Amino acid sequence: MIKIAKRYRFFFVLAAVNMALLALNPVVGQKSLSITWNNVLEMLSVLPPIFVMLGLLDVWVEREAMIKLMGERSGVMGVGLAFLLGSAAAGPLYAAFPIAGVLLKKGSKLSNVLIFIGAWSTTKIPLLLFEASSLGWDFMITRLLINLPIIALIAYVTEKTLSADEKVQIYNTADDLH
Incomplete structure (x- = not known):
């Protein structure tokens, strides 16, 4: 109790x-x-469709495939996929965190997961289209071109400043939640 x-x-x-x-x-x-x-x-x-998607992601995507696509050695492909997944996502930011947990559980590189969260919060396609229609294409493109490297920089700096023990704790927490 x-x-x-x-x-x-x-x-x-x-x-x-x-x-x-x-x-x-x-x-x-x-x-x-x-x-x-x-x-x-x-x-x-919002949450039920997210949890259905989480279940499908957990069952359909093998850990080895996720490691290949977004793991430690995924390189530019992992970064690009993280940006694509975050930008194409729908829903509020709080829905990104359970998905990020599954990505960590499946072996994604921490910086790629942080890029995914950053992309979800700032580069969603509907948001970009809204900005283009209300603030103009120049504003939207300028903001996007500034955000993309900044999101990647923040993700890499965050990953590099964490100790190995802190990273293990993050991955263990993701495993414990699912």
Whole structure:
């Protein structure tokens, strides 16, 4: 019971804050509950397809294939695939992290997984098209050309600054979550 309470402590704190707001200021409390409920519904609409995709990725893609495509010796192909997967993805950024965990579990290089997360957050194709239509093609292309090397640089610097023990801990955590 204590383990469950510890695992869901943020949920319990949020519920307590919402109840306190409802008791102290009903108008604000109702607005808070409404926002919370809308967020829960949004997550429930996004997460099931992500978990189906995770299951398929876990079953269909062999570890050896992932190591070849995005592992330590994947080189430019691994970087390109990481950018492509992140840019073609759909959904909010929080959906990228379970996928990143599966990529780590399957043997992807840490920097490639970090590139995937960076691409998911900044180079998604719908975002680029929106920018091009509302801010212009020059802005979109300039931002993209700045973001691509910066994402790769951040990923490589992050990987190089982590110790071997920290990397092992990251990979072990990914294995433990799935």
